[in-house]
Amino acid sequence: MKQHWILTLSCPDRPGIVHAVAGMLAEHGGNITESQQFGDPASGLFFMRVQVESAASHEELSAAVTDxxxxxxxxxQxxxxGRRVRTLVMVSKAAHCLVDLLYRERSQNMPIEVVGVVGNHTDLADIAAFYGKPFHHVPVTATTKAEAEARLRELVKELDVELVVLARYMQILSDELCRDLSGRIINIHHSFLPSFKGAQPYRQAHERGVKIIxxxxxYVTGDLDEGPIIEQDVERVDHSRDVSDLVAIGEDVERRTLARAVRWHAEHRVLLDGHRTVVFR
Amino acid sequence: MKQHWILTLSCPDRPGIVHAVAGMLAEHGGNITESQQFGDPASGLFFMRVQVESAASHEELSAAVTDxxxxxxxxxQxxxxGRRVRTLVMVSKAAHCLVDLLYRERSQNMPIEVVGVVGNHTDLADIAAFYGKPFHHVPVTATTKAEAEARLRELVKELDVELVVLARYMQILSDELCRDLSGRIINIHHSFLPSFKGAQPYRQAHERGVKIIxxxxxYVTGDLDEGPIIEQDVERVDHSRDVSDLVAIGEDVERRTLARAVRWHAEHRVLLDGHRTVVFR
Amino acid sequence: MKQHWILTLSCPDRPGIVHAVAGMLAEHGGNITESQQFGDPASGLFFMRVQVESAASHEELSAAVTDxxxxxxxxxQxxxxGRRVRTLVMVSKAAHCLVDLLYRERSQNMPIEVVGVVGNHTDLADIAAFYGKPFHHVPVTATTKAEAEARLRELVKELDVELVVLARYMQILSDELCRDLSGRIINIHHSFLPSFKGAQPYRQAHERGVKIIxxxxxYVTGDLDEGPIIEQDVERVDHSRDVSDLVAIGEDVERRTLARAVRWHAEHRVLLDGHRTVVFR
Amino acid sequence: MKQHWILTLSCPDRPGIVHAVAGMLAEHGGNITESQQFGDPASGLFFMRVQVESAASHEELSAAVTDxxxxxxxxxQxxxxGRRVRTLVMVSKAAHCLVDLLYRERSQNMPIEVVGVVGNHTDLADIAAFYGKPFHHVPVTATTKAEAEARLRELVKELDVELVVLARYMQILSDELCRDLSGRIINIHHSFLPSFKGAQPYRQAHERGVKIIxxxxxYVTGDLDEGPIIEQDVERVDHSRDVSDLVAIGEDVERRTLARAVRWHAEHRVLLDGHRTVVFR
Incomplete structure (x- = not known):
């Protein structure tokens, strides 16, 4: 019985990589159905993602790749x-990203399994319940922040979480937590970075009079709003839009931008190239 | 014989403005063909642009509006x-914006008349010549900057220039000149402001790993890259694009963004609302 | 106490309309906050939408407009x-448009009140229930079509429905019903009309090898897929997308296209100009 | 001395293709810098484009690929x-696509060499002259059509033309000529095909009231407006645009759509998959 595998890899660029990988896959009866490569002249790194059908076992393939x-x-990796990545979604009060992710998990075969929703408020508990997801209320105040992060770490461990999605979670995580979950936390920032870092980006955008938001x-790193960008999207606005209009228009952009990033991550299409990303769409 | 007029105005917002303007136009046999209004709650200002057919003379209409x-x-104003706005285009070595503006003036009825091209280099003299435009070489060095600006002021006066377009002119104008030509100089900046201000924005964009440029x-003000935004546009890029690719892709975005801004300015569709713009497209 | 009114109107174009309307509003102490006009040279019709704050009653304003x-x-009209338009949503099995409309009604102040959901299947009853909406199962077969339409007419009457939204409702309504609800039914067609009319547009699009879907x-008229277009949107695709990918990508385009059309209709921004629409955004 | 090669290929899909190709390239000291593959489940065909640096000669590589x-x-292939593809551009009276292609050849390193411009009118002879390109006036009337095509065939032969670009050439070529130049003629159609085939697409679009053009x-085949699509692009319009506005807005869309298609063809990024295209961007 053949299975459908995804192999992703990166290494210093040099001749023979594709040949070696393709040869190893051919030896295991593999039929390549999708393959992309990229050599970055700037970093000197080579990136590859290949989908292959093969009857070999995980052990066999792993051993061969290890060689x-x-x-x-x-x-x-x-x-x-199609394996569903175990995902924890963190929220505050804004529903649009959570609703969208849960909808896509159920109806669009996004390869994630949301194993829990964490909220520092309880506003979105009913939405989690509707989709049959456990909701964990982890309030955060200036004095309970360390405690909240400890609880979060517990949940990540207990639930065997592979990916944490900050779906308009309005709290800043500690550097240490960011480091420990490096490459496994995705955030949606409500501006076209690096424009309008920090708080209230739509207010900043309105004041600056931009014509596109x-x-x-x-990915989240300790360096706030500076992590490697996975995806961006925009929408045209004009002078007649006030800050609340921008917020409403922005919701649509945010949810589709986040959904694409999560999907691509879960499909192993995103590889890190320093503080940039290679995205094999 | 009826003529087709454009009246633009702004004033503190209060009841009765549209009625007063529409009444005045009706008294002069005016038939409104296009009209747009906007009241900005933030600034408390009201903006209006109206196109009207009327047999009244410029003097008659002016007097009525003055009242x-x-x-x-x-x-x-x-x-x-359709009256062509007398325009001076300033360039350095990059041709794309100049070629585009001259093409649109000739073939697309953009309501400008390019009365001269100023270059701090001579690279684009042949393009100006092909379109029958006088080319003025005004070199700029650290020591001749004041002299160059004096020459520019002369040209603006001699040629009765209404609009100056910086079509990838790579020099920074003095604060004083910016002030004197306020609302009459349009620049194209090769980034999605306020991201990547300053020099080499495509290099900055590449380093940051953005997915859209x-x-x-x-409008140019003394405050570099901070003037009121008229128009912005974007193009999607991916990890495989190096800096020179971004430059080439950016050329298309730059020329269409600049062309729209110049057209809208020349059609009196752009009104200043503090450091923001109202654009009645 | 002032109220915020929307007045929309259309009539044969001729001088004096704006002046007359603005004068009438001024007489009633109206302060115009937003106003748009358009004269269509092709049809000879004039269109206007004005938002105005006034302390006058509905009767007073209506009488003045009638004059x-x-x-x-x-x-x-x-x-x-902000008055919520009483809306009936009709669905089959696909959830994306329904989920989106209900979400926007609740969270984004889209000015509709969904007074009921009609499904020819029961798949979406749970979503309606989650949002507290009565779900009406009205199955349709070749033999029960007339009966189903009779039931639909009853619901429109009983629930005082102002707007019917076909949110991927896969049944074709009779000419008679389309006529009777003319200007009050909005459909989402899953293609960039007039390309790919009829069934399975994504399959057609895939076969034709288009690069954008x-x-x-x-608005629905008796003439299938030929009603006046309110809004269209697109998404880029490439050769690697199969039909099911196009369907999934298309869902996002469909739901945002439909949401905009419904919002604009509910805000009285859409006026009919023969078989075209004027949309004052 | 290493050279930079592009190898493109297609064949019935089966295991081992990538391995065989990568192996052959490795044997010739090749370093793969860019590689893309696609297996089309619908047609059962496999497509590959690989850029590789190698010191091998054309003969050596060709022989190895032949095996x-x-x-x-x-x-x-x-x-x-970077080798410039010998290109013949055919025009009528509209300048925008020709101006754009010649500009990009000179300034943007588009890998084409325009070896001649053919016009059935003489309007664009001066633009060809400005860019130093021979202009051939080949008028076409009902009675001289065969003669005109004979002249065109001569030019293709004499000038060793590899690619013919119909840059808003308003004449229909004979089936026979289309067949003989199959895969080597690119056309720009001024509509979002398959909408608005045939003449005056902007007029049709205006009448239908579309919101996006x-x-x-x-590629041109005997079947008018039905050839394999290489690229499409769009622009948003609204009710206020008349047919001439659509024509002007459309010019920008046409020239950038055509430029991308020509560039991708010249870079061997476009492979035929029946009447669809695989585009490795």
Whole structure:
């Protein structure tokens, strides 16, 4: 019985990588159905994502990749197509991103399994309940922040969480937590970064009189609003829109930008290239 | 014989403005063909642009508008539809914006008359010549900057220039000149402002790993890259694009963004609302 | 106490309309906050939408508009800003448009009140229930079509429905029903009309190898897929997308296209100009 | 001395293709800098484009590819990166696409060499002259059509033309000529195909009241407006735009859509998959 695999890898660029990988897959009866490569002249790194059908077991393939990886100094990951990534969604009061993710999980086969929703407020508990998701109320105040993060770490561990999505979660995580979950937390920032970092980006955008607003989905690092960008999108506005209009228009941009970033991450289409990303769409 | 007029005005918002203006136009046999209004709650200002067919003379209409303007404290302008605004285009070495403006003047009825091209280099003299435009070489060095600006002022006066377009002119104008030509100089900045102000925005954009690049056309004020934005546009890019690709892709965005801003200005569709713009498209 | 009114009107174009309307509003102490006009040279019709604050009663304003309307041969409508239009949503099995409309009604102040959901299948009853909306199962077969339409007419009457939204309702309504509800039914067609009329537009699009797919929201007339277009939007695709990908990508385009059309209709921004629409955004 | 090669190929899909190609390239000291593959489940065909640096000669590489091609039943092409494709541009009276292509050839390193411009009118002879291109006036009337095509065939032969671009050339070519130049003629159609085939698409679009207009660049086949689509793009319009506005707005869409298609073709990024295209951007 053949299975459908996704292999992603990166390593210092040099001749022979594709040949070695393709050869190894051919030896395991693999039929490549999708493959993308990119060599970044700036970083000197090579990136590859390949989907392959093969009857080999996970152990066999892993062992074979391990061999090649040693030769080329590769970082790699092997997964099956369509496996649902265990995801924890963190929210505050704004519903649009949560509603959208839960809808897409259920109806659009986005390959995530939302294993829990964490809110620092309880406003969105009913939405989580409607979709049959456990809701964890973890309030955050100046004095309970450390405690809240400890609870979050527990949940990540207990629920075997692979991906944390900040779906308009309005709290700033500690540097340490960001580091520990590096490459596994995705945030949606409600501006077209690097424009309008920080608080109230739509108010800033209105004051500056921009003609297009946007949203940015990025990995979270300790450096606020500076993490590697996964996806951005925009919408045209004009002088007649006030701040609340921008907020409403922005909701649509935010939710679709976040949804794409989460989907691409879950499909192993996003690879880190320093503080930039390679996205094999 | 009826003529087709454009009246633009702004004033503190209060009841009765539209009625007064529409009444005055009706008294002069005016038939309104296009009209737009906007009241900005933030600034408390009211803006109006109206196109009207009327057999009245410029003197008659001007006098009538002057009356109303006194009552409401209006700033206003009266022009005829399609009159070509006398325009001076300033360039350095990059051709794309100049080629585009000259093409649109000739073939697309953009209501400008390019009365001269100023270059601090001579690279684009042949393009100006092909379109039959006088080319003025005004070199700029650290020591000749004042002299160059004096020459520019002369040209503006001699050629009766109404609008100066910085079509990728890579020099910074003095505060004084910016002030004197306030509301009459349009620049194209090769980034999606306020992202990537200053030099080499495409290099900055590449380093930050953005997924969309843009351009911004704005009025020039003494405050570099901070003038009121008229138009912005964007293009999607991905990880495989290097800086030179971004530059090439950006050229298309720049030229169309600048062309729209110049057209709307020349059609009196852009009104200043503090450091923001109202654009009646 | 002032109220915020929306007046929309259309009539044969001729001088004096704006002046007459603005004068009438001024007489009733009206302060115009937003106003748009358009004269269509092709049809010879004039269209106007004005938002005005006034302390006058509905009766007073209606009487005053009636007077002017008689003089100019106007079709007109007077409503208050923000009043929720009583809306019936019709669905089959696809959830995306329904979920989106209900979400926007609740969270984004879209000025509709969904007074009921009609489904020819029961798949979406749980979503209606979650949002507290009565769900009416009205199955349709070849033999029960007349009966189903009779039931629909009853619901429109009982629930005092002002707007019917076909949110991916996969049944074709009779000519007679379309005529009777003319200007009050909005459909979302899952193609960029007039491309790919009829069934399975995404399959058609895939076969034709288009590089952009789209959706079209339009008023329903007896002439299938030919009603006046309110809004269209698109998304870029490439060769690697199969039909099911197009369907999933299309869902996002459909729901935002439909949401805009419904919002604009409910805000009285859409006026009919023959089989075209004037949309005052 | 290493050269930079582009190899494109397609063949029936089956395991081992990538491995065989990568192996062959590795044997010739090749370093893959860019590579894309696509297997189309619908047609059962596999497509690949690979850029590779190698010191091997054209003969050596060709011989090696010929071997593999025989095994897999491949259609293939081998070229060097940046080689300029000999291009003949055909025009009538509209200048925008010609101006744009000539500008991009000179300033943006589009890898084409325009070896001649053919016009059935002489309006654009001066633009050709400005860019130093021979202009051939080949008038077409009902009675001289055969003669005109004979002249065109001569030019294609004499000038060793690899690509013919119909840059708003308003004449219909014979089926026979289309067949003979199959895969080597690119047209720009001024509508979002398959909407508004045939004449005056902007007039049709205006009458239908669409909210978005577009352009389509496609290979020309005997079947008018039905050839494989290479690229499409769109622009938003509203009710206030008349037919001449749509024409002017459309010019921008047409020229950028055509420019992308020509560039991708010249960079060997477009492969035929039946009457669809695979575009490796």
């Amino acid at each position: 090649i990886a040693a030769r080329f100094g590769m970082t790699w 092997l997964d099956t197509v 946007g949203a940015t989905s990025h | 109303i303007a006194a009552r409401f404290g209006m700033t206003w 009266l022009d005829t539809v 843009g351009a911004t056309s704005h | 002017i309307a008689a003089r100019f041969g106007m079709t007109w 007077l409503d208050t800003v 789209g959706a079209t929201s339009h | 593999i091609a025989a095994r897999f039943g491949m259609t293939w 081998l070229d060097t990166v 577009g352009a389509t660049s496609h």
